[in-house]
Amino acid sequence: MRVLERYHTRFVRAGAALDKDAQGKLAAINERLAMLGTQFGQNVLADEKSFALILDEADLAGLPDFAKANAKAAAEERGHKGKYAITLARSSVESFLQFSSRRDLREKMMTAWLARGESGGKTDNRALVAEMIKLRTERAQLSGFKSFADYRLDDQMAKTPQAARQLLEEVWGRARARAGREKNELQKLIAEEGGNFALASHDWRYYAEKLRKARYDLDEASVKPYLALDNMIAAAFDTATRLFGLKFKPVDVPLYHPDARAWEVTDRDGNDVGLFIGDYFARTSKHSGAWMTSLRDQEKLRGNIRPIILNVCNFSKPAAGEPALLSFEDARTLFHEFGHGLHGLLSNVTYPLLAGTAVPSDFVELPSQLYEHWLETPEILTKYARHYKSGEPMPQVLLDKVLKTRTFNQGFATVEYTACALVDLDFHAREKADAPDVIALERESLDRIQMPAEIAMRHRIPHFQHLFSGGGYAAAYYSYMWSEVLDADAFAAFKETGDHFDPATAKKLRDFIYSAGNLRDPAEAYKAFRGRLPTVDALLKKRGLAGEAA
Numbered sequence: 001m002r003v004l005e006r007y008h009t010r011f012v013r014a015g016a017a018l019d020k021d022a023q024g025k026l027a028a029i030n031e032r033l034a035m036l037g038t039q040f041g042q043n044v045l046a047d048e049k050s051f052a053l054i055l056d057e058a059d060l061a062g063l064p065d066f067a068k069a070n071a072k073a074a075a076e077e078r079g080h081k082g083k084y085a086i087t088l089a090r091s092s093v094e095s096f097l098q099f100s101s102r103r104d105l106r107e108k109m110m111t112a113w114l115a116r117g118e119s120g121g122k123t124d125n126r127a128l129v130a131e132m133i134k135l136r137t138e139r140a141q142l143s144g145f146k147s148f149a150d151y152r153l154d155d156q157m158a159k160t161p162q163a164a165r166q167l168l169e170e171v172w173g174r175a176r177a178r179a180g181r182e183k184n185e186l187q188k189l190i191a192e193e194g195g196n197f198a199l200a201s202h203d204w205r206y207y208a209e210k211l212r213k214a215r216y217d218l219d220e221a222s223v224k225p226y227l228a229l230d231n232m233i234a235a236a237f238d239t240a241t242r243l244f245g246l247k248f249k250p251v252d253v254p255l256y257h258p259d260a261r262a263w264e265v266t267d268r269d270g271n272d273v274g275l276f277i278g279d280y281f282a283r284t285s286k287h288s289g290a291w292m293t294s295l296r297d298q299e300k301l302r303g304n305i306r307p308i309i310l311n312v313c314n315f316s317k318p319a320a321g322e323p324a325l326l327s328f329e330d331a332r333t334l335f336h337e338f339g340h341g342l343h344g345l346l347s348n349v350t351y352p353l354l355a356g357t358a359v360p361s362d363f364v365e366l367p368s369q370l371y372e373h374w375l376e377t378p379e380i381l382t383k384y385a386r387h388y389k390s391g392e393p394m395p396q397v398l399l400d401k402v403l404k405t406r407t408f409n410q411g412f413a414t415v416e417y418t419a420c421a422l423v424d425l426d427f428h429a430r431e432k433a434d435a436p437d438v439i440a441l442e443r444e445s446l447d448r449i450q451m452p453a454e455i456a457m458r459h460r461i462p463h464f465q466h467l468f469s470g471g472g473y474a475a476a477y478y479s480y481m482w483s484e485v486l487d488a489d490a491f492a493a494f495k496e497t498g499d500h501f502d503p504a505t506a507k508k509l510r511d512f513i514y515s516a517g518n519l520r521d522p523a524e525a526y527k528a529f530r531g532r533l534p535t536v537d538a539l540l541k542k543r544g545l546a547g548e549a550a
């Protein structure tokens with residue numbers, strides 16, 4: 001039934017139920033949207049390429065060595081040998097805003113960064129966005145929905161824009177309150193330094209970094225010796241052993257690169273679960289980032305086919321004979337991707353259409369984000385976060401710092417993200433199929449939610465690639481927070497039992513989430529695991545926002 005229902009839904013959403021005339025219209029709209037989406041992305045790229053702030057050594061006050069080195073390389077690439085270039089790539093501009101003590105230059109960078117896609121010239125995206133919004137609304141209405149957001153969310157876990165909006169609004173008020181207090185702390189810091197100006201958006205990252213240093217003084221270099229790659233792999237495996245009874249045995253099979261390693265995965269009774277391949281080190285031929293993928297998916301339609309699952313990361317490769325050491329963020333990434341990996345490995349369905357990670361996009365990050373929580377449990381950390389030479393566990397003071405920095409500056413981070421998700425919904429929930437004035441609509445949206453003036457949207461509309469370059473996250477930018485609500489609430493199910501590895505909870509987690517693929521509607525699957533739908537409480541605690549008034 002589920003397979004039939006999935007195929008039916010796909011066909012209907014693609015226009016199979018429409019008459020010939022409407023199908024023709026739909027095809028024309030889709031074609032035009034694809035063209036506009038490509039153009040949008042190219043315009044953003046062109047704006048990012050055409051701008052660079054070229055600086056001399058004397059202008060680099062405050063920048064750490066790694067940022068200087070990157071700026072030097074970027075200048076060379078642009079034909080300015082011996083100079084330094086700050087570009088509009090996120091990593092370049094963000095570290096400049098975070099570390100540069102030159103307020104005038106920070107303002108220049110911030111202004112250019114926020115203006116991408118709004119240059120007024122050939123690469124201006126405003127008219128493109130207006131047309132895309134109009135066409136998306138038309139497309140949704142052809143299929144019988146009120147708005148594009150209604151159409152898009154109908155086949156997600158959230159189901160309706162109202163459900164997504166309600167979740168965001170529960171977080172928004174608290175995030176704003178917290179950001180207000182963070183702002184006051186930063187303003188105080190400015191006064192203490194003798195500054196006589198009001199905190200602006202180009203100041204926030206700089207003063208937040210100063211405050212973070214003063215409070216936590218966390219030196220990455222002192223953490224890394226406790227996070228050896230092989231120990232962290234063992235930690236991720238052990239977590240799966242404790243939760244699901246899985247066993248991992250290294251196997252010598254021919255692989256595509258000497259850095260890749262393989263493990264045979266079996267269950268409690270020694271049955272074959274699948275093959276897991278880990279490819280952890282960066283190399284020039286590899287795409288950046290980290291991801292899970294499969295070489296073969298689980299199914300039972302053509303026999304008992306077990307999956308071959310791959311985790312790919314980009315950790316720095318150590319010199320020969322040295323151990324690979326990770327940052328805490330790297331270790332978190334390893335757990336995250338391994339969570340996706342288990343979603344593929346434990347899959348236990350008949351039809352390939354429903355296997356493993358083939359679930360709605362606002363549900364697919366649950367198994368991965370949830371898995372990150374076990375890295376932070378004392379059971380795993382004290383056993384595996386040990387110095388690679390002495391074998392000593394990580395000192396408690398260091399551990400506390402690592403875990404506490406997590407809630408620092410969360411007012412800012414939550415506001416910067418949530419504003420984008422709310423504006424996204426405002427753009428895509430329009431029921432009038434016309435081309436809006438996009439800048440006026442963005443402003444109107446931000447005024448309505450009372451966006452703090454000192455914080456800019458993480459992505460402004462004219463360069464919001466998630467929404468308009470392709471459109472994978474159009475009306476769905478809320479998904480990141482939706483998934484975070486799920487993972488925080490799901491982990492709370494273990495905490496409530498007093499056992500991070502509670503066997504009964506683990507069994508339900510395996511039966512209804514990790515092994516269930518797309519067998520059930522995600523909301524039903526979650527209810528079967530948790531006994532109820534998720535609430536935002538655990539997320540607010542995790543982000544340190546629980547004490548704020550809504």
Ligand SMILES: [Zn+2]
Binds near residue numbers: 340365368
């Ligand atoms: Zn993920």
